[in-house]
Structure formats: C-alpha cells, structure tokens
Amino acid sequence: MAKILDCTLRDGGYYTNWDFDKSLVNQYLESTNNLPIDYLEVGYRSIPMKGYLGKYFYCPIYELEDIRKRSLKKIVIILNEKDIRVEHIKDLLGPIVGLVDMVRIAIDPEYLGRALVLAEGVKKLGFEVGFNVMYMSKWKQYGDFIKELKNVDGIADYFYMVDSYGGVYPEDVIETMNLVRENTKCKLGFHGHNNLELALINSLTAISQGIDIIDATIWGMGRGAGNLKTELLLTALNSKEGLDVDFNALGTVVNSFDTLLKKYEWGTNLPYMISGSNSLPQKDVMDWVTTRFYSFNSIIQALQNQKAKVEDNERLPIFESTESIDEILIIGGGKTAVDHAEGVMEFILSNPNMTVIHASSKNASHYNTIPNKQVFCLVGNEGHRMEQVFDNFGNFEGICVLPPFPRKMGTYIPSTVREKCFELPSVEFTDKFKDSHTALALQTAIFLNSSKVFIVGYDGYQDVQLSQKERDLTEENETLFSLFNDNISPLTSLTPSVYKKLKFDSVYSYIYEK
Template sequence: MFKILDCTIRDGGYYTNWDFDKPLVDQYIQSMNQLPVDYLEIGYRSIAIKDYLGKYFYSPVYELEDLRKKSGKKLVIILNEKDIRVEHLNEVLGPVRGLIDMVRIAIDPEHLGRALILAEGVKKMGFEVGFNVMYMSKWKQYGDFIKELKNVDGIADYFYMVDSYGGVYPNDVIETIGLVKAETSVKIGFHGHNNLEMALINSLTAIEHGAEIIDATVWGMGRGAGNLKTELFLTVLNSKFGLPVNFNALGNVVNAFDAVLEKYGWGTNLPYMISGSNSLPQKDVMDWVTTRFYSFNSIIQALQNQKEKVKDNETLPVFTPEKSVKEVLIIGGGKNASEHAAGIKEFIKSRDNITIIHSSSKNAYHYKDLDTEQVFCLVGSEGHRMEQVFTDLGDFNGICVLPPFPRKMGTYVPSNVHDKTFELEAITFTDKFKDSHTALALQTASVLGAEKIYLVGYDGYQDFPITQKERDLTEENELLFDLFGKQSKEKLVALTPSRYKNLLADSIYSMIYG
C-alpha cells in the first residue's frame, strides 16, 4: 500500500512567505489526524538567509514541539540542498531529533553527488531520508544523472520524481519510473504540479507503476500552479479503491483554507499552462502573475523568448528628446488622478513647458484631449489599455516609451503607434525593478531633463485592507522613489493625496486657486 504525504504548509509557503496563522495550522493538524495521510511536511529548516522568510521556513523548535504533541502523523521538514552543507547539520537538525521523522532534501539533478554526501549525514542522525529531485522532465539532459542513481541505495528511503514544470504526461511518468527502477531499488515517490491539470492522473499512474508515496496539498496549494489536491486525491481513492475517508474532517480542512485561496489565488492559468508544456521555470511566471499586472500576451511572449533563447523579440529606437522640458507631471493609476482630474487639467493648462508621463494608462482617458505632449510608459498590459482609451488609436497623438533592451517581458506595441514608440537606453538610478511602471516613468522624466517632477494618482492604496500584490507594489514604488531621490537633484512632489513617505506633499489646488 502506498503512503500519502501532505505538504500544504511547506509548499503553500511560497504564497504566504511561510507564515500561516496558528489557528489555521492547528485546524490543519486536527483534521489531518482524522484522515488517511501518513506524513505531514511542516516546512523547511534552514540556516539564516537574508531577507524575511516566515516561521515555517525555519520551523523553530518550539513550534515543532507543539505540533509533535498535537499530531498523530509522522512529521517532515525539508532542506534546500543548495543552501545546506554537512557542516550545518548539527545546527539545523540536531535540535529537532525526536520531533521530526523524515528529512527530505530538495535536489537539483546537477548536484546529486553533493546531495548524497549531505543525505549520508542526515541518515546517520537517525532520520528517514527523502530525495526530492527536481526537473524530472529534463533528467535525460543531465549527463550521467540516471546512471548515478545506483548510489542512492542504502541512503534514501524515498526517491521522489518531482514534476517541477508541471508538464509531464502519464507516459512520461511510466518511462521515468522505469529508468529509476533500472538503476536503484529505492522506494519511488511522485510530486506532481498542476500546470496542465495532470497532477491527479499522473499520480494515479505513478501508483499503478510502483510509486510508494505521493505528495498532495489542501486545495492544491503550492508554488506556481500548485499541486495535486489532497481532497481530490482522497475522494478518488475512496470512490475507486474504497479507502476510508472522514469527509467531515476533510471538509473542515478544505473550508479552513478557503480564505487563503481567495487571498492568494493559486492554481493554473494560461501562462502556467504554457510554461508547463514547454518545461519552463515557474518562478518567473509566479512573479509575473501574482506580483505584476502583466497581460497574458506579455507573459506568453516572455515565455516564448525563453523557449527560443532570445533576449527580446524586438529592438526599438532609443528615446532621445529633441529638447529639455521644465516640468513633468507623472500620472499614476490611482483613483485620485480621476477624482481630481478637473483641477489637474487646470494645472496643466497653466504651465508653459510641461510634459505628461502616464506611468499607467488607467487614467489617460481624462487627459486625452489636452494639447500637452504626453508620453505613455508601455509595461505589462498598457498597450491593451491604450487601445481601450483611444478608439482604434486613431486619435492618439503621444509617444510611447518601453524599458531598455532586452526586456524581461515580451514587447507588445499596438501596431497603430509603432512608429511613435521608443525604448530607453538605460535605467540609471536603480538595478531593481527596471521593468516597472514607476521606474520607467522616473527615468523618462530624467531623460527629458525636467527641473521639477510632480506626481498625481500615486495614492498608495488608501482603501484597506490591501492585497499582498498591492502591498508589494507599494513597497516597490517607495523604494524607487527613495533611490531616485538619492541620485537626482529633482524633488518628487505629490499633488494629490498620497501615502508614499518618500514623496513631498503639496496640493494641486494651491497651484491653481489664483
């Protein structure tokens, strides 16, 4: 009989930064105690890593002690092989002896030899050992990796095939199991991602062909497109194979994660499907989908560029304005650029030498009839937004600016404005977020030689609560304002209400009341 490992807290941490409310974790443990699940993977154990990573990335001893008291299941933590060496084991694993049953190791196939040395050290400490070997769809490309699997015998208790890209099919599962069994007698596991919604059938296929342990997560919560859903897997096993399932307990844990799913919205979509089909990394896609407001066309173009190993699909003329401007007004996507549009237009009309820069096209409709020179920053879905603002773009009289070549995202430029579109030569004030709306707008203002830079519609999300995506974008903008201010003589002045601390505050109405 095969075993089931639920890794919701560990894999779901890619969305929550490994922070989960304690009542949610307690409900999870309580429900899992009543379900036919054998192992619970609680999180990572790690040496200290720069930047904030939450509780279940480090799995502190006090938390593991509490979970050990409450859980009747075998508990698991995972080590990231790229960060952990044998000399770290006493520090990382010594304190959790007696609390943790199995230690899994996340392994890049290129570093199997290094992982074997690490695993020997883990085994000597008395833990079960699981190898989670990533990128199974590309294993054949890793030189002698398959032949080296014979060295796993006697070290690993379970050898997991991890469908990192979420793009394998049942025939691939069967073939890979055959390759592994030809070299080693270790018990085989399967961890399926759900980019192509194949996690269930691939897991069932793995079982049919000898896999002895399967991973799943509640609601499929996991990196990128997510994983096999625990509730789906148990329901199918109950229906097809008579596995006893306490559906009240199952319903309780699913309901407990409803709010988390609503907040983070994991699951497959078109970009994840394309990345899975072409064995392209999910890390970038996850960032583009969850943090950035990129259009699907932009994401898909970026994925196609990766597949074809090209830097970008188009080079554009460099933006070199013929003359400098005295003032720039950057219009963001916040509602204040709409609510105060009448006053903002009066301000614009009162200036002799001002250029408008639209960091977002969201509010451009209110300003489309002005004679003032207007520049549009094309990032993400802005080209599509412009098409909605300007009917067939027949009444468009501005210019468009894109980030420097090569761009991370695909280049989408509406055909009607192609001859009015340029790219910046460089983003000079930061090496971070070079493809962001705000970085592009600030650099454009600098290239224009502006002596004064005003901003409207940079509200800072004044309605609460805000989503994690909105919080991330707010922090990103704050950093960019700070970096620009340190490297430029121009002061950034917000003329509409704003929560950004790194902007000077003034009022649009103080500029026009006379």
C-alpha cells in the same frame, strides 16, 4: 495502497513566506490526525538566509516540539541541497532527533552525487531519508544521471520523481517509473504540480503502477500553479479504492485554508500552462502573476523568449532629449486622476510648456485633448491597454517610451504607434524595479532634465486589508519615490495620496487665480 505525504506547510510557504497563523496550524494538525495521511512535511530546516523568511522555513525546535505533541503522524522536514552541506547537519538536525521522522532533500539532478554525501550524514542520525529529485521532465538531458541511481540504494528510503514544471503526462509517469526501477531498488514517490491540471491523473497512474508514496497539499496550495489537492486525492481513493476517509475532518481542514486561497489565489492559469507544457521555470511566472501587474500577453511573450533562448524580440531607437523641460506632470492610474481631471486639465493648459508623462494609459482618455507634449510609458500590458483607450490612433500626437533593451517581458507595440516608440538607454536612479511603470516614468523625467516634477493619480490603496500584490506595489512605489526625492528632486502630488514619500500640494491652489 501508497502512503500519502501532505506538504501544505512547506510547499504553501512559497505564498505566505513560510508564515502561518498558529491557530490554522493547530487546526491542520488536529484534522489530519483523523485522516488517512501518513506523513506531514511541516517546512524547511535551513541555515540563515538573507531577507525575511518565516517560521516554517527554519522550523525552530520549540515549534517542532509542539507539532510532535499535537500530531499523530510521522513528521517530515526538507533540506534544500543547494544551500546545505555536510558540515551543517550537526547543527540543523542533531537537535531534532526524535522530533522528526523523515528528512527529505530537494535535489537538482546535476548534483545527485553531492546529495548522496549529504544523505549519508542524515541517515547516520537515524532519520528516514527522501530524495526529492526535481525537473523530472528533463532527466534525460542530465547525462549519466539515470545510471547513477544505483548509488541511491541503501541511502534513500524514498526516491521521488518531482514534476517541477507540471508538464508530464500519464505515459511519462509510467516511462519514468520503469526507467528508475531499472536502476534502483529504492521505494518510489511522486510529487505532481498542477500546471496542466494533470496532477490527479498522474498520481493515480503512479498509484496504479505501484508507487510507494504520493505528495499532496490542502487545496493544492503550493509554488506556482500548485500541487495535487489532498482532498481530491482522498476523495478519489475513497471512491476508487475504498479508502476510509473522515469527510467531516477533511471538510474542516479544507475550510480552514479558504481565507488563504482567496488571498493568494494560487492555481493554474494560461502562463502556468505554457510554462508547464514547455518545461520552463515557474519561479518567474509566480513573480509575474502574483506580485506584478503584467498582462498574460506580456508573460507569454516572456515565456516564448525563454523557450527560444532570446533576450528580447525588438530593439528600438534610443529616446533622446536635447531640451530641458521646466515642469513635468506624471499621471498614474489612480481614481483621483479622474475625479480631479477638470482641475488637472486647467493646470496643464495653464502651463503650455509642461510635458505630461502617462505612467499608465488607464486614465489617458481624460486628457487626450490637451495640446501639451505627451509621453506614454509602455510596460507590461500597456500596449494592449492603449489600443482599448484610443479607439482610433489617427490623431495620436504623443510618443511612447519603453524600458532599455533587453526587456524581460518582451515587447508589444501597437502597430499604429510603432514609428513613435523609443527605448530608454538606461534606468540609472535605481537598481530595483527597473521595468516598472513608475521607474520608467521617473527615469523619463530625468532624461527630460526637468526642474520640477508633479504627480497625480498615484492614490495608493486606502483599504486596510491589502492583498499581497497591492502591498508589494505600494512598497515598490515608495522605494522609487524615496530614491528620486533623495537623489534627483522633490516629487509633489497634486491629488490625494497615501504615499508617505511624496510632498503634497493641491492642484486647485495652482489654478485658484486663473
């Protein structure tokens, strides 16, 4: 029977930024003590990196000491080869000798030779060594990589085939195992991602072919589409191979991760399926799906551009304005733009020279009768949303603006408004979030040389319990508002909002005497 390595805390950290509640970790350790799992990979050991990364990205000594006391399993940490060199080994690994049993190394096939040097230093400290070699579906593209595998003998205890893109099939597993075995005597492991929901059958195939060790995570928690589910593997092996499983302990640990699953909603979806089947990186997809409000069509367009190795699929005329607009109103997608639409309409109609910019088309139907000049920002799924908002574009009098070329997410434009679409020449007031709805709306206001910018429908999120996506969007908008306020002109919200960087007035104070 193959050994089982559970790497929930390490791989799941891509969603939690490597922070886990201590009580959850303790429950995880207690439950896995009663399960037929051989190794627990609890996180990275890393040199200091920029930005915030949590406890299990660094695995401080006190935490490893506590884990060692609580767990009956072999403990594993992983090094990211691209960041770690031989000179780091003493400080990173010296203090944890006796606390950790195995050190795995995440390796780009292109740098196998460099990893071998690093692994020799790790091996001298007495650790088991695992090679997690990424991009399994592309190994044949790496020149002499396969021939170099003979150098792994005597250094690595386990050589892992990592299906980084989640796109291999059972026959690929068999072919690759045979290929590796022809070139090294090292024990083999398999780490399957679940983009195409093949992680289980690929892992069972590897086991049937005599694989020595298999990775899995609770609920499949892991980067992008996630991994083989530990509970699914154990259940299958219990049925197929008679593996003794304490299902009470298994149920307890699975239930303890329910809250995180509901919060982060990892797992496969259409963009992950496409990225997996075409061996495209999951990093961008994970960002687009979990932290940005892009539609599947936008994401798929971006993936198709990556596959075709093109920057974008269309250039547009440059948006230009020779006139200065005294006042601009930016309408967001928040509920207050609907709740106060009658008052906002009165405000707009009393200012016939005011230009209205729709950062989102979500609320545009409430303002489609105004005679004022209107600009629509096409970002992400806005082209498709406009088709839903405007049943008939026959009376569409606005213009559309898009981010500068090249657009990472590609370009979708409703055919009926194509002749009224332009791209901004640049986004200058910020170097962050340049392809967001808010950045596009604010930069358009700058190009229109407006002396005063009002905002409605930027409510923010009132609920204390924000999802990560909502929290990220709030921080993104606050950053953009702050940059605009500090460098361009004050932004005034005329409807209720929780954004702290906005100045506040009431739309009703502007129409009081009208």
